Amino acid sequence: MRTKFSLLISAAIAAGIGATYLAAHAGANRPTEPGPYETALVGAALIGCGLASWRARPDNRLGPVMVVTGFVWFAGLLSEATSAPLYTIGVAIEYVFICGFIYIVLSFPSGRLRGTLDKAIVLIAIAGSLGLQVAAMLWGSGSGLRCGGGCGDNLIQVFHDNRLALALLDLQRALGVVLTLTAIGLLTYRWLRASRPQRREVTWVLIAGNATLLALTFTVVDDLLGNPLTSTPAKIWFATLALVPIAVIATFARRRLARGSVAGLVVQLGAPTGPADLRAALARALGDPSLELAYWFPAEARYVTGDGRPVHKPDSGSERGSTFVERDGTPIAMLLHDPALEYNSGLVQSVCAAAGLALENERLQAELRARLVELNASRGRLVEATDAERRRIERDLHDGTQQRLVSIAMSLGLLESKLAPDQSGAAPIVREARTALTLALEELRELTQGIHPTLLVERGLPVALEELCRRAGLPAHLKVDLDVRLPDQVETAAYYFVSEALSNAVKHSHGNEVRVEVSYDGHILTVEIADDGIGGASIGPGSGLRGLADRVEALGGQFTVSSPPGRGTRLKAEIPCA
Amino acid sequence: MRVAVGDDAVILREGLARLLQEAGFEVVGVAADADELLELVDRSEPDVAIVDIRMPPTHTDEGLRAAKAIREAHPAIGILVLSQHVHARYAIELLSSGTDGVGYLLKERVADLDELSASVRRIGQGGSVLDPAVVSQLVGRRRQADNPLEHLTDREREVLALMAEGRSNRAIAERLFVSEHTVEKHIKNIFGTLQLPHSPDDHRRVLAVVTYLDSE
Numbered sequence: 151m152r153t154k155f156s157l158l159i160s161a162a163i164a165a166g167i168g169a170t171y172l173a174a175h176a177g178a179n180r181p182t183e184p185g186p187y188e189t190a191l192v193g194a195a196l197i198g199c200g201l202a203s204w205r206a207r208p209d210n211r212l213g214p215v216m217v218v219t220g221f222v223w224f225a226g227l228l229s230e231a232t233s234a235p236l237y238t239i240g241v242a243i244e245y246v247f248i249c250g251f252i253y254i255v256l257s258f259p260s261g262r263l264r265g266t267l268d269k270a271i272v273l274i275a276i277a278g279s280l281g282l283q284v285a286a287m288l289w290g291s292g293s294g295l296r297c298g299g300g301c302g303d304n305l306i307q308v309f310h311d312n313r314l315a316l317a318l319l320d321l322q323r324a325l326g327v328v329l330t331l332t333a334i335g336l337l338t339y340r341w342l343r344a345s346r347p348q349r350r351e352v353t354w355v356l357i358a359g360n361a362t363l364l365a366l367t368f369t370v371v372d373d374l375l376g377n378p379l380t381s382t383p384a385k386i387w388f389a390t391l392a393l394v395p396i397a398v399i400a401t402f403a404r405r406r407l408a409r410g411s412v413a414g415l416v417v418q419l420g421a422p423t424g425p426a427d428l429r430a431a432l433a434r435a436l437g438d439p440s441l442e443l444a445y446w447f448p449a450e451a452r453y454v455t456g457d458g459r460p461v462h463k464p465d466s467g468s469e470r471g472s473t474f475v476e477r478d479g480t481p482i483a484m485l486l487h488d489p490a491l492e493y494n495s496g497l498v499q500s501v502c503a504a505a506g507l508a509l510e511n512e513r514l515q516a517e518l519r520a521r522l523v524e525l526n527a528s529r530g531r532l533v534e535a536t537d538a539e540r541r542r543i544e545r546d547l548h549d550g551t552q553q554r555l556v557s558i559a560m561s562l563g564l565l566e567s568k569l570a571p572d573q574s575g576a577a578p579i580v581r582e583a584r585t586a587l588t589l590a591l592e593e594l595r596e597l598t599q600g601i602h603p604t605l606l607v608e609r610g611l612p613v614a615l616e617e618l619c620r621r622a623g624l625p626a627h628l629k630v631d632l633d634v635r636l637p638d639q640v641e642t643a644a645y646y647f648v649s650e651a652l653s654n655a656v657k658h659s660h661g662n663e664v665r666v667e668v669s670y671d672g673h674i675l676t677v678e679i680a681d682d683g684i685g686g687a688s689i690g691p692g693s694g695l696r697g698l699a700d701r702v703e704a705l706g707g708q709f710t711v712s713s714p715p716g717r718g719t720r721l722k723a724e725i726p727c728a
Numbered sequence: 729m730r731v732a733v734g735d736d737a738v739i740l741r742e743g744l745a746r747l748l749q750e751a752g753f754e755v756v757g758v759a760a761d762a763d764e765l766l767e768l769v770d771r772s773e774p775d776v777a778i779v780d781i782r783m784p785p786t787h788t789d790e791g792l793r794a795a796k797a798i799r800e801a802h803p804a805i806g807i808l809v810l811s812q813h814v815h816a817r818y819a820i821e822l823l824s825s826g827t828d829g830v831g832y833l834l835k836e837r838v839a840d841l842d843e844l845s846a847s848v849r850r851i852g853q854g855g856s857v858l859d860p861a862v863v864s865q866l867v868g869r870r871r872q873a874d875n876p877l878e879h880l881t882d883r884e885r886e887v888l889a890l891m892a893e894g895r896s897n898r899a900i901a902e903r904l905f906v907s908e909h910t911v912e913k914h915i916k917n918i919f920g921t922l923q924l925p926h927s928p929d930d931h932r933r934v935l936a937v938v939t940y941l942d943s944e
Contacts, residue, residue, distance in 0.1 A: 548782070552812050552835075553737045559839030560743040567750055567841045584839055591836045595813060605815055608788040613817050620816055620865050 155201060158217060162197040162224075166190055169227035176230040182373050182381070188388035189227055196220030196250075199395035206402050211261035212254060216395050219250025237302025241287060241295060245279035248326070248366070252333055254394060255359030259351055259401065259493045267336060275329055282322035290315020323370045330363040330370075347438045348490035351401065358397040362390040405494050412500045419508045428505070428512050429456075432485070435501050442486040445513035447520065453484045456512070458520045461486070475502045475509055483509045529704040530639070537602075537642055544602035552594055559587045603645055611641045615648055615666065623656035624664050624681070631669040636727050643701050644668065644677050647723050651679040654694050659683025659719055675727055680720040687713040698723070729852045732772065733758045734765030734794065735780040735810070744778065744838060751845035761785075762794035769798050769805060775852040776806040780835075781818065792818055799825060806851035810835045814861045823856070831857030831894070856894040863892040879921050887914040 166189075174186040184192065197220035204213025226247060228240025252275050256268045263269050284306070286295060291304035294312030296319060341349060341356055365387035372383045415435040419428075433441040444453035444461040453461045464470040464486065471489035475482045491498050502509075562584045569577050606614035612630040619626035635641070648666055655664045661683030669676050689695045689711055698721065699709040707725035731753045735741035741758045748755050756772040759765035761784045769777050777798055781791035795807045806829030809822055819832040831851045837859065838844045847857045867877065867889045880888065883904075890900045897915070901908045 545787070548812060549737070553740055556812075556835045556839070557737075557739040557743050559836050560740075560747055563839035563841045563844075564743075564747055564750055588836050588839070591834075595834075599813060604782075604788070604813060605817065609817060617815065617817055621814075 155205065158197075158201060162193070162201075162217075162220065165221060165224040166193050166197075169193060169224035172227045172230040182369060182377070182384045183230070184227070184384070184388050188385065189224070192388055192392045193220050193224050195392040195395045196223060199399040202399050203402055210259075212258065212398060215250060215253055215257075215261070216398065219247050219254070222250060223247040232302050234303035234305050238287070238305040241304070242284055242306075243280065245283060245322075246276070248279055249275040251359075251362060251391065251394060252329070254398065255337060255355060255363070256333065258355045258359075258398060259490075271329060271333055271336070274325070278322050278325045278329065282318050282325070286315040286318040286322070289318070295319070320374060323374050326370050327367050330367045334360050334363050345440065345488045345490065347436075347488040350437065351490045351493065354397040354401055355394065358390065358393040362387065362394055365390045405497060412497070412504050415501060416504045419505060428508055432501060432505055435504075436485075436487060436491060436498065438488045438491055440488055443509070443512070444484045444486065445509075445516045446481040446483060447517055448480075449517075454516065454520060456516050456519075458516075458523055473498050473502060475506060477506050477510055482506065482513050526704070526706065529700070533643070533701060533704045534639060537639065540602045544598045544604070547594065547598045547601075552591065552598070555587060555591050555594070559584055559591070562587065600649075603649075606641060606645050607638075610635055611644055611668070614641075614645055615668065618645070618649055618652060619666060622652045622664065624652070624659075624661065626652060626664045626666055629665070629667045632675070634670070636670070636675060639705060640675055640725050640727050643705055643707070643725055644675055644723070646701060647677055647698055647721075648679060650694055650698050651721050654687070655679070655681040655683065655719070658687065659685075661718060670727075673726060675723075675725045677723045677725070678720065679722075680718060682718045684715065685713045685717050685719050686715040687711060687719045695721070729776065729849065730754045730756050730772070730774040731848060732756050732765065732768050732774040732777045733779075734760075734762065734768075734777065734783070734791070736760050736783045737780070740780070740835070747838060747841060747844060748778075748848070751841055751848075753845070753848065762790045762797075765794055766797055766801075769802060773802065774805060776808060776829075776848050778808045778810060778848070781809050781811040789818065792822060795822060795830075796825065799830075803828075805829070806848075806854070807831070808833060808848060808851050808857065810838065814859070814865060816862050816865050819858060819862045823858070827856040827894075829854045829856070832862060833857060833859045834861055850894060855896075858893050860889070860893055863889045867892065877922075880918060884914050884918050884921070887911060888918050891915065891918075 170186045170190045173184055173189040176183060196216050200213050200216025200218075200220055202213075203210065203216060207213065222243060226240060226244040228236045229244045231237050231240055249272060253263070253272050256271065257263050263272065287304055287306050289307070289309045290312045291297075291307045291310075292301055292312070294315035295301070295304065296316070337356055337360060341352065344352065365383065369383040369387045372379050412435060415431055418431045429441060429443050432443070433439050442455070442461075444455050446452075447454045450460075453463070455461055461484065463484065464472050469489070470486050471492045473485040473487065473491075473495075475485065485498070485502070487498070562580055566577060566580045566584065569580065603614050603618075605617055612632055615628055615630060619628045636644075648668075652664060652666075655661060659681040661681035664679060664681045667676075667678045687693075687695060689699055689709075695711060702709040702723045702725060705725050706728075707723055709724075710722045711719070712722075713719040731748050733741050733744050733748070733755060735744065735758075738760075741760070745755045745758055756774045757768045759768045762779075765777065765779060777795075779791040779794055781789055783790040783794075791809055791811075795809050798805055798807055807822075808831040809818070810833055811818065812835050814834065822830055822832055829851050831847055833847060837847070850857055867885060877885065886904065887900055890903060895903070897908050897911045901911045904911070
């Protein structure tokens with residue numbers, strides 16, 4: 151590698167010296183021909199920057215293309231040579247370097263031509279600069295090839311028609327104008343459609359490239375008009391020409407500088423971060439505000455965002471680029487970013503390496519959050535299923551057992567009325583059976599009412615709570631500030647909450663009365679129950695309070711207990727009504 | 729006395745019809761849901777309609793709504809609503825449109841033939857009946873200092889409960905083994921303590937009592 155570069159540098163210096171000599175000793179200098187300074191400047195810029203790019207990014211074709219373009223540029227100066235073979239070669243390839251420039255600006259930053267239009271432009275440029283030139287050389291020589299005098303012999307001349315040769319060269323220049331204008335349009339259009347990071351990536355090269363192409367057009371037009379502006383347009387063109395490789399290498403160098411932001415990232419990651427912070431820090435370090443993070447969930451074998459949304463890997467050629475982060479061979483995260491970052495994979499890799507631990511951390515947290523969400527959902531489903539089951543049992547008891555028992559009671563009543571007076575011994579037994587049945591029905595009624603409160607469904611929470619308080623074993627004061635129906639599961643939760651809390655107060659508080667307060671602010675239903683008893687209640691496993699907490703929390707609500715010894719117990723549930 | 733029966737459970741409505749016939753009532757027909765009952769009542773104009781509170785299609789409070797509809801269309805027809813639950817709320821809703829010829833009883837009360845016929849007769853005559861379980865819920869609650877019910881003696885509270893069930897002074901006297909005169913004295917005290925307007929009619933008192941209890 152090093153030898154190759156040393157060889158190239160030596161060859162470039164030799165070619166440069168030769169070309170500059172030829173430029174300085176040109177016989178009949180036409181205005182559009184580069185002088186010695188332009189020759190050295192453009193060639194050195196191309197080969198120097200080309201070699202630097204080649205070294206920095208061996209996988210990118212731009213470096214070699216710039217180097218080759220530099221040599222072609224020097225070789226074009228052979229058109230000033232007096233030796234016939236060198237002159238012939240020099241004239242033939244005099245304008246081929248323009249194709250190299252067009253290739254560079256069109257293919258930047260990837261070094262690959264993107265579409266058919268790009269390829270067509272480069273192919274037509276080759277046909278125009280080399281093909282039409284050679285064609286002109288077949289017919290013309292000397293002034294036919296715009297040589298003012300002292301030119302070498304054109305070895306490939308076959309016919310003698312300088313007018314045709316000049317016409318062909320004019321055609322070549324006209325074609326050049328069309329091509330350069332097309333390229334300018336294409337580049338500008340692309341820039342306007344590009345994302346922010348993409349733009350930043352190409353701006354310098356675009357400016358230098360467009361300036362060069364404009365200056366070239368200007369020069370060619372001036373040339374077609376017979377050079378009324380003499381050599382000024384050409385001098386501007388050569389100066390801008392030297393800027394293109396400088397813009398390329400400057401952009402590559404800035405990427406290297408961007409990696410300095412990785413150091414800043416490492417410092418930032420030292421501080422405690424949340425999911426948004428980590429994303430913001432990475433976005434800053436990569437210079438891509440559109441950056442998204444997705445974490446690997448092994449259980450589901452897919453990537454999921456921090457808030458639990460599954461993400462698919464973008465297809466190649468889509469609007470988004472992706473980079474995968476692994477630690478010890480296991481996937482951690484996927485970065486979805488602007489495709490422009492793919493040309494700067496070095497930066498992306500350094501950022502990922504620096505943020506690996508933080509990403510792994512965040513992945514674990516995201517997984518935890520997702521499991522919590524799932525857990526809450528399954529809790530909610532359990533409560534819902536329980537309620538549905540209770541409703542079914544209540545209905546079955548009502549329609550089945552209760553009715554059957556009532557019907558038996560009726561039959562007993564009928565039997566009692568039909569007993570003849572002489573069977574008076576049987577009457578007390580029948581009556582006894584009927585009384586026992588009445589008691590059984592009473593118990594069943596209590597049971598079904600506890601299983602599923604029909605009144606809640608039929609009349610809503612305030613009425614059902616009123617009834618609960620009416621039945622409570624302690625005087626219960628109810629204050630309800632609620633005039634809308636809430637979702638079933640919220641009403642049910644609030645109902646059971648009050649029901650359980652009331653029976654807790656009756657059983658354990660030793661208090662004299664209970665206050666129940668219900669209010670609704672449009673989002674959250676707040677239920678508070680306070681007794682004036684002995685206090686000292688706590689949420690332990692197996693306690694009735696635990697069950698209350700479960701029901702409330704299953705709906706994403708909050709449950710609080712305040713029960714200082716000797717100062718009563720206050721239970722509070724806040725249930726969100728989605 | 730002519731009676732119509734509405735209940736979606738066939739064993740209950742047939743059983744009830746049989747009991748009523750046994751007790752000497754004329755059963756004009758039975759209905760399986762609210763619409764059928766309304767039609768039956770329109771057609772045969774019974775003295776009393778007995779209706780189950782929970783009927784198709786929603787099995788919630790169709791009976792109660794049917795009762796209200798009958799009251800509006802035929803104010804003279806007495807209504808007895810039967811329920812398997814002690815819902816004071818429903819009793820209050822039922823009585824709130826007037827207590828003449830209205831009753832609310834738990835279903836199993838019908839098994840006592842004497843009770844059943846007494847209740848139906850009272851309703852047919854424009855009186856009112858309220859299940860003791862509902863009454864005890866209304867009277868028995870809220871033991872607290874600021875509740876005027878606390879100022880009643882136990883005996884007065886007993887009398888109040890029987891009044892709320894819709895019983896006459898004589899029935900109360902019989903039940904408590906005291907003279908009618910004593911009952912009247914108790915009632916006067918109760919009305920005084922609770923500051924209720926005095927009213928000579930038995931059943932009007934129910935409304936007064938229930939309204940008072942509910943307004944607490």
